Amino acid sequence: MSKKVVIVGGVAGGATTATKLxxxxxxxxxxxxxxxxxxxxxxxxxxxxxxxxxxxxxxxxLQTVEGxxxxxxxDIRNFSEVTAINREEKTxxxxxxxxxxxxxxxxxxxxxxxxxxxxxxxxxxxKSTNVFTLRNIPDMDKIKEYIEGNQPKNxxxxxxxxxxxxxxxxxxxxGINVTLVEKLPQVMGPVDPEMAAIVExxxxxxxxxxxxxxxxxxxxxxxxxxxxxxxxxxxxxxIILSIGVRPENxxxxxxxxxxxxxxxxxxxxxxxxxxxxxYAMGDAIEVTDYINGQPTMIPLAWPANRQAHIVGHHINGRxxxxxxxxxxxxxxxxxxxxxxxxNSEKLLRRLGIPYEVVHxxxxxxxxxxxxxxxxxxxxxxxxxxxxxxxAQAVGKDGVDKRIDVIATAIKxxxxxxxxxxxxxxxxxxxxxxxxxxxxxxxxxxxxxxxTIETVQHYEVDELLADGAFMIDVRTEDEFxxxxxxxSKNIPLDDLRSRLNELPKDETxxxxxxxxxxxxxxxxxLQQNGFEVKxxxxxYKTYSIFKNx
Numbered sequence: 240m241s242k243k244v245v246i247v248g249g250v251a252g253g254a255t256t257a258t259k260l261x262x263x264x265x266x267x268x269x270x271x272x273x274x275x276x277x278x279x280x281x282x283x284x285x286x287x288x289x290x291x292x293x294x295x296x297x298x299x300x301l302q303t304v305e306g307x308x309x310x311x312x313x314d315i316r317n318f319s320e321v322t323a324i325n326r327e328e329k330t331x332x333x334x335x336x337x338x339x340x341x342x343x344x345x346x347x348x349x350x351x352x353x354x355x356x357x358x359x360x361x362x363x364x365x366k367s368t369n370v371f372t373l374r375n376i377p378d379m380d381k382i383k384e385y386i387e388g389n390q391p392k393n394x395x396x397x398x399x400x401x402x403x404x405x406x407x408x409x410x411x412x413x414g415i416n417v418t419l420v421e422k423l424p425q426v427m428g429p430v431d432p433e434m435a436a437i438v439e440x441x442x443x444x445x446x447x448x449x450x451x452x453x454x455x456x457x458x459x460x461x462x463x464x465x466x467x468x469x470x471x472x473x474x475x476x477x478i479i480l481s482i483g484v485r486p487e488n489x490x491x492x493x494x495x496x497x498x499x500x501x502x503x504x505x506x507x508x509x510x511x512x513x514x515x516x517x518y519a520m521g522d523a524i525e526v527t528d529y530i531n532g533q534p535t536m537i538p539l540a541w542p543a544n545r546q547a548h549i550v551g552h553h554i555n556g557r558x559x560x561x562x563x564x565x566x567x568x569x570x571x572x573x574x575x576x577x578x579x580x581x582n583s584e585k586l587l588r589r590l591g592i593p594y595e596v597v598h599x600x601x602x603x604x605x606x607x608x609x610x611x612x613x614x615x616x617x618x619x620x621x622x623x624x625x626x627x628x629x630a631q632a633v634g635k636d637g638v639d640k641r642i643d644v645i646a647t648a649i650k651x652x653x654x655x656x657x658x659x660x661x662x663x664x665x666x667x668x669x670x671x672x673x674x675x676x677x678x679x680x681x682x683x684x685x686x687x688x689x690t691i692e693t694v695q696h697y698e699v700d701e702l703l704a705d706g707a708f709m710i711d712v713r714t715e716d717e718f719x720x721x722x723x724x725x726s727k728n729i730p731l732d733d734l735r736s737r738l739n740e741l742p743k744d745e746t747x748x749x750x751x752x753x754x755x756x757x758x759x760x761x762x763x764l765q766q767n768g769f770e771v772k773x774x775x776x777x778y779k780t781y782s783i784f785k786n787x
Contacts, residue, residue: 241266244554245331245344247321247490248352249273250280250375252521252543254302256350259551261311269313270344272333274320277376278302283540285379286402289386290409299376324349324494326514348516348554351504352547353487355522355538359480364458370478373402382479391415391476395465397455398481399426401570404438406479407447408573417447418473420465422454422482425787427577429568430631431584433598433696433776433784434577437615437633440783441575484538486523499525503536508560509553510546518554520546529563529649530582530628531590537564567646574635578642581629581649584619595622596695597682598776600753601675603637605667612636615780618645618655618679625654625687630679637675644676655683682754682775691761693775694748696784699723702748709748710741712760713778723750723781731756734763743769750774750781 241264246253249271257271271278279302287293304315316333322341323332330343357372359365369391371382385391392415396407399421407419419426419442425435426442426449442449450467457466458478465473486503497505497513503525510518521543528535542564549559569578587594597618602611614634620627630645632638648658658680665672673681685691694702703709703725711718712731722728729737731751741747747764749771751757757773764771774781 241268242347242554243268243270243345244348244350245346246271246350246352247331248354248521249275249278249315249317250282250354251352251540252354252547253350253352254279254307255544255547256352256520256550257313257315258307258311259548260554261313263551263555265312269311270346271313271315272319272321272331272344273315273317274336275375275377276317278304278307278315278317280376282375285373285376286405286409288379289383289406290412292409292412299379321490324490324517326494326517329516346516348518350550351491351512351517351519351523352521352543353490353523355484355486357480358483358485360455360482362455362458364462365478365480367458367462367478369462369476370458370480372480373406385477386413386415389476393418393474394477394479395420395473395475396479396481397465398483399423399449399451400428400481400483401568403479403481404442404570404572406481407442408445408571410477410479411445411447415477418450418475419447420450420453420455420467420473422452422468424452426451427570429566429583430577430579431617432787433780434579434615434617434631434633436783436787438572438575438577439787441572445573484522486536488523491519491523499534499536501525501536503534508562509558510550510561511553518550520550526561527563528582529565531587531592532563533590535564537566539564539566539568541567565646565649567642569639569642575633576635576638577631577633578638579629579631580642580646581627582619583629583631584617587619587628592628593622594619594628595683595686595693596620596775597679597686597693598696598754598780599675599678599682600776600779601678602671603634603675604669605671608667610636610668614638614641614675615776615783616641616675616679617776618683620655620683620687622687625656625684627654627658637670641675645679648676655680655687659684682758685758691758691765692772694772696774696776696781699748699750699774699781707748708742708745709750710760711778712749712751712756717752721778721782723778726750731760734760738764738767738769741769746770746772748772748774751777753777753779 281299396419427435453467491504504519522538567580612635617631619629663674709726711726718728749757754777761773
C-alpha cells in the first residue's frame, strides 16, 4: 500500500527526495512544504548573479512549483511554513506565510530538509538596512537591488569561508572596494594554513584588504562603521555577514527529536531520526565524518542530494546505508581554484590521529605545452598503512580533477601505493605522463617504505634555532633570490664532490625549490652514510607559510 509522505523544505534535499519518491512509487501521495516562494533553486550560484557573471536570474530557478507538480504529480505548497510536529498523531501544523491561514496535515512518513540558517551575532547594528546575509533568492535580490540603487564604494565581508570568499570576489567584480574580516588566522577553515595562504595572496593581489585573526564586536552609525575586537573601525557602505550557518532544528527540537552536540538532528545510517517515521537530511543533520568516524556538521550540496536518494529508497523498502560525509569541496577565487577532500592536517592533529604529509608543486599539464600552471598539492596519509586521510590543492588549472580523483580513491579504499597505479588520461594539453596524483603517490609511498624521512615547513625554524644543519641544493642564483636563513647552499650537481663539507654525526636537513631535488640529494647522502630529512614541498611551501 502506498504511503503519504510529507516533506519539509523544497530546496536540494527536499526537492530531490520528492522526485525520487515519485520515480519509485507512482501511487504515493507526496506533499512538499516550502516556507519561501522558490523551490529547487541553485543557491550555490547566487553570488555570481549579484556581480552579473550569471546574467539571467531565471537560470538559477531550476524548477518551478507548477513545472514540478505537473511532471512529477506532486502537491507542492510554497509560502507554507511547518510550525509544529505532533508525533503521536503523525500530523504537522502549517501556517501560510502570506494569508496567515493555519491547518494540519497528516503523514505516514515525514522528511525534514529545512537546511541551515546564517549565524547572526546579537549586535543591534546588524539590523541596519545595509547589512545582508545570503541564503536564498530573495536575499540575492535584496543585495543586488541595494548595490544597483545605492552604488556603494566599499563593503565589508565578515567571514572568510566559501560564501564570504565568493561574495568578496563578486563584489570586486561590481567595482566595490572590499575588506574581508575573518576571526580565524586564515581564510577557508577546512584547509590548512599554508594552503590558505596561497588563496590569501590571490585575494590581496585583486585588491581585497584582508584582516585575519580579528572578529566583529559592534556595528555603529546605521551600519556605516564596523568595530573589530582589535579596536579597529572600518567604514562600510555595505556589509555582508557570512560567518557560518547553524542547522534549522527548531521543529525537531520542539517535537523531542534527538539532537547532536552542535545542534544537528541525529540520524542513523538510513537517515532516520530518533523517531523511525521521521527522516532528516542535508544541512540540518549531524553526519559521521567518513575519515575519522566522529560526529560533525558538513553543510554541502552533494551530501544532501545523496541523502535524498537514500531516504527515497528506504521509504520504499530498500536499505542503502549512508557511510558518512567526506567533505569534498571547491571554490573559485579570482584566477585560482582551491579544493579539499577528507580530513585536514590540523583536524587530525586535534583528534590525536597520527599522520604524515607530503607537499608537491607539479604543473597542471606537460611543461612544454603552452599554458601549464603550477598546482600546490598536499596529501595527508597514515605513515604505517598508506591509508589516505585527505588532500588539498590550489592552482589556476587542473585542481578540480586531481582532488576528484583522490576523493574517488578514498571512497574506493585505495592507499598511497594505489595512487601510483592509477592509469589516468594523458596527452600534453591535459596532464603529464606521471600525473600529479601519481606523483603524490610516489612521494608518499617513499615515506611509507622508509626510503625517505621528511620535515615540515612549520618545524624548520625551530630546528635551525636549535642548531640543526640544513643544505639547500638549488642553484646559486635560486639561493640568492630567496633562502631559509641558516641554510648552506650546495647545488645538487656539486653534492657528490662536496660530501666532506657535511657533518656525519647529526641529521642533515635538505631543501630545494619544491622537494624533488631534495629527494635526489637525500638518496645520494643516505647511500653515503648520512642521516637526512627532506623538507616536503621545499622552499616553495616554506616561503608561502613564512610570508603569510
